[in-house]
Amino acid sequence: PLDLIHSVQTRRYLLRGTALEIFLLDRSAYFVDLRSTAQRARAYSTLAGLSPRHCYTHMHPEAADPEALLRRSDLTARWCRREMSNFDYLMALNTLAGRTYNDIAQYPVFPWVLADYTSATLDLTDPKVYRDLSKPVGAQEPTRLARFQERFDAFDDPDIPKFHYGSHYSSAGIVLFYLLRLEPFTTLSHQLAGGKFDHADRLFHDVAGAWRGVTSDASDVKELIPEWYYLPEMFSNVNHVDFGNRQSGQALDSVVLPPWAKDPFDFVAKNRAALESEHVSQHLHHWIDLIFGHKQRGRAAECAANV
Structure with a gap:
C-alpha cells in the first residue's frame, strides 16, 4: 500500500x-x-x-x-x-x-577503525590502537604510500587518468570476500569462481591477515562492510562448508580472530565500541570526506592520495 x-x-x-x-x-x-x-x-x-x-x-x-x-x-x-x-x-x-x-x-562501505589485531588485550582509550582516519586505507603504511605516490607522479598515459590505487576500496568481490561463509554469498562466490571456490589461501582466513593485506599488499585497499560491526555469524562457518585446504594443509573454516577477542560476538562488540568511541567520533569526518565528500576527486583527492 x-x-x-x-x-x-x-x-x-x-x-x-x-x-x-x-x-x-x-x-x-x-x-x-x-x-x-x-x-x-x-x-x-x-x-x-x-x-x-x-x-x-x-x-x-x-x-x-x-x-x-x-x-x-x-x-x-x-x-x-x-x-x-x-x-x-x-x-x-x-x-x-x-x-x-x-x-x-x-554495497554500503564502512571504515576499518582499529589497527591492532595482534595484542592480547585491547584498550579503546589508547589512540595507538586506531587506524588513521584522515588517510585512505591504502595510505596507512608510509613505505607503500611512497610507492603509490611515485607511480602516480610518473604515470603518463593519454587515455588513462593518473591513479594511486589500481583497485577499489569497495566492490562486489570485496563483499563476497567478507561474507563468504553466509548465504547467498557462499553460492555467489562459488559461481564467481566458475563453479568452485577460489584457492583457500586467497579467501578470508584471519582478521590480522586481512588488515595486513590492506596495509601492505600492492593491490589490496579494501575497506569494510557494515556487517563487520553487527553480524558475528559472518566470522563463523555456520553452514559447515568445505572451502578446501590452505597450503599449510589446514582446512579453511571459521575466521581466525585477534587474541583480544574471545569469540565472534566479543569481536563484533569491541569493534562496535571502537566505532562509537570518542577517538573515532573526533576523526570520522576525515574518512567521510574521503569516501563521500570533497576529497573523492579532483585536486583535493590528489593531495589526500585518494585517487
Missing part, C-alpha cells in the same frame, strides 16, 4: 540511471530497475503524484540529488549533536550516496 512508503530514491543499476529504491516504514526496501531513464522518470512522477503526506522526501524533484537531500535533512546536525550514532550516520550517508544492500555492486 502507498501509505507504507517512507521514501523513494533514484538509483543506478549496471552503471545506468534506470532504477528506483522504495523504502517502507517497516524498514524494508525494494530495488526496481525500470530499464531506461525515461521509464524511471515516468515511474517517479507517478509515485510523486500518489505519494503519502508522510513520505520523507515528499517526492520533490530535487529529491533525486543526494546533496540536496542531505541539505534538506538534519542528519549532519543531529550527528554533530551526538543524537545519532556513528553507525547510523554512516548508514544514512551510504543510502543517500546510492549504496544499498539490494545491489552487491553498490
Whole structure:
C-alpha cells in the first residue's frame, strides 16, 4: 500500500540511471530497475503524484540529488549533536550516496577503525590502537604510500587518468570476500569462481591477515562492510562448508580472530565500541570526506592520495 512508503530514491543499476529504491516504514526496501531513464522518470512522477503526506522526501524533484537531500535533512546536525550514532550516520550517508544492500555492486562501505589485531588485550582509550582516519586505507603504511605516490607522479598515459590505487576500496568481490561463509554469498562466490571456490589461501582466513593485506599488499585497499560491526555469524562457518585446504594443509573454516577477542560476538562488540568511541567520533569526518565528500576527486583527492 502507498501509505507504507517512507521514501523513494533514484538509483543506478549496471552503471545506468534506470532504477528506483522504495523504502517502507517497516524498514524494508525494494530495488526496481525500470530499464531506461525515461521509464524511471515516468515511474517517479507517478509515485510523486500518489505519494503519502508522510513520505520523507515528499517526492520533490530535487529529491533525486543526494546533496540536496542531505541539505534538506538534519542528519549532519543531529550527528554533530551526538543524537545519532556513528553507525547510523554512516548508514544514512551510504543510502543517500546510492549504496544499498539490494545491489552487491553498490554495497554500503564502512571504515576499518582499529589497527591492532595482534595484542592480547585491547584498550579503546589508547589512540595507538586506531587506524588513521584522515588517510585512505591504502595510505596507512608510509613505505607503500611512497610507492603509490611515485607511480602516480610518473604515470603518463593519454587515455588513462593518473591513479594511486589500481583497485577499489569497495566492490562486489570485496563483499563476497567478507561474507563468504553466509548465504547467498557462499553460492555467489562459488559461481564467481566458475563453479568452485577460489584457492583457500586467497579467501578470508584471519582478521590480522586481512588488515595486513590492506596495509601492505600492492593491490589490496579494501575497506569494510557494515556487517563487520553487527553480524558475528559472518566470522563463523555456520553452514559447515568445505572451502578446501590452505597450503599449510589446514582446512579453511571459521575466521581466525585477534587474541583480544574471545569469540565472534566479543569481536563484533569491541569493534562496535571502537566505532562509537570518542577517538573515532573526533576523526570520522576525515574518512567521510574521503569516501563521500570533497576529497573523492579532483585536486583535493590528489593531495589526500585518494585517487
